[in-house]
Amino acid sequence: MSASVRPFRLPLVVTADADLLDEVLRVAAAAGTAVDVASDSTAARPRWSRAPLVVVGADQAAACVRARLPRRQGLVLVGLEPVPGWESAEALGAEYVLRLPEAEEWLLRRFGALVADGTGRVVTVLGGRGGAGASVLAGALAVTAARDGRRVLLVDADPFGGGLDLILGWEGVDGLRWPGLAGTDGALDPLALVRSLPQRGDLVMVSFDRGEPLPLPAAAMAAVLDAGRRARDLVVVDLPRRLDDAAVAALQGADHTLLVVPAELRATAAATQVAKAAALHCTSVSVVVRGPAPGNLSAAEVARSVGFPLAGLLPPEPGLARGLEHGQAPASSGRGPLADLCRRILTDVSTSSGEVAA
Structure with a gap:
């Protein structure tokens, strides 16, 4: 599919x-x-x-x-x-x-x-339930794309997610974060935005700081995504499961949404409801199934139950959790199941036919 x-x-x-x-x-x-x-x-x-x-x-x-x-x-x-x-x-x-x-x-x-010169793709990543691994996948997609020479903007859209910068080990990298952008209600200069953000190589990030949780206005999210399209080849947005105004704005501006679902019965049931909410705003949705599967649910069965095409299966990856705890960005080595999956997804997203294939 x-x-x-x-x-x-x-x-x-x-x-x-x-x-x-x-x-x-x-x-x-x-x-x-x-x-x-x-x-x-x-x-x-x-x-x-x-x-x-x-x-x-x-x-x-x-x-x-x-x-x-x-x-x-x-x-x-x-x-x-x-x-x-x-x-x-x-x-x-x-x-x-x-x-x-x-x-x-x-x-x-x-x-x-x-119809200005911005042509960057926007991919949003959403967890089918809490702890599904959406933030890790979002970070890995951004890291993999930057390793392959793409100019990437990674956007943390979850004010209660603990900070996407922590997943990349970027909490000490200087740059503008959401508190400095939340009041934006008009167009942003794309190049000025990129220069002001935390950056390593071709990857830049908009994240939260360690202050009080900050509700994001939809206008600020729309402005950041618009600037990202113009200045970057790819924009990856890590979304909260409970869709606030900013998350809805991101879905409306996305070219594709990836829904991460653990291969478990209850997670599949929860993800079905999340998928219905996302589909109100973005019709291009596919499912990434994360193993292991305690009840032997297949990836195809999970995707079929959720009601969207299968984008890929992520089997367990030894050492991933330990690496994250030590500040190692996901897929940073370029090896392993997560990096392989990200490369396949990025190839699909970048195809000239504009399709994400199962």
């Missing part, structure tokens, strides 16, 4: 107003992007959470509110004469209300930002 991975998703335009659609398409064409078009809320729903930008026509605002489409970042309400009202905008959760053609320059810049 395979799951499609798209490095760039099209903005979504929701309108049945032919004149308004013509205006929006004209602006999008000037910015160099195509758009997905949905004529009503029913057609919009499958793409609503995944699109990087949603432009709702004034003619469909009330219908989208009635359909209870989820509130999200990157939502713009647009109309011709008369100008759409703030009441509809507030009910939708729209960030901006625009009237065309007067606001076409603003919309042109917003469309243009989506």
Whole structure:
């Protein structure tokens, strides 16, 4: 089986107003992007959470509110004469209300930002249950990609995870951490961000410090991922199991999500619920099964139960836990089952066909 991975998703335009659609398409064409078009809320729903930008026509605002489409970042309400009202905008959760053609320059810049030169892939990693090993896999993917010459950004998105920098042995590496970025609500200069972060070779990291747990705003996460796409070849995000606003923003911006599931019955049942939550925001999901399997569950059985394709099996690796305790980054030697699995996953993610194969 395979799951499609798209490095760039099209903005979504929701309108049945032919004149308004013509205006929006004209602006999008000037910015160099195509758009997905949905004529009503029913057609919009499958793409609503995944699109990087949603432009709702004034003619469909009330219908989208009635359909209870989820509130999200990157939502713009647009109309011709008369100008759409703030009441509809507030009910939708729209960030901006625009009237065309007067606001076409603003919309042109917003469309243009989506097709800027950033081409880095974003991969999110999620544990099917506590202690599944998602953070170790995220760190190993980043380390392996950097060893292979890719420019990598590793993002710790779990404020209660204990610190991804500890898994890499980077707690003493100087650089900007989340407390210095959490207030970001606009675009970041990609190169300036990379220069400010903890770094070793081609791998840079955004992590938490040892202070109080810090809730991450979705806007800060979106800004970091956008900058990461532009400056890096690969962005790897370690997500919390309980999806907060920042985790949802990361899933919405991801090209692919890896769900790590121990080969155990209860872990599989828990992972099924986590997978359902993740699938609301990222349709490209595959399963990494971690051994051992006390009840002899096969990796294929686990993936089938969770409901997503199998990305790979990670058998037990002697010495991995001991190495982590001594500050040795996972897969840093380039040898062993974990490093082998990471290379296979990275090859799949990087394929020109854009597929992650089982």
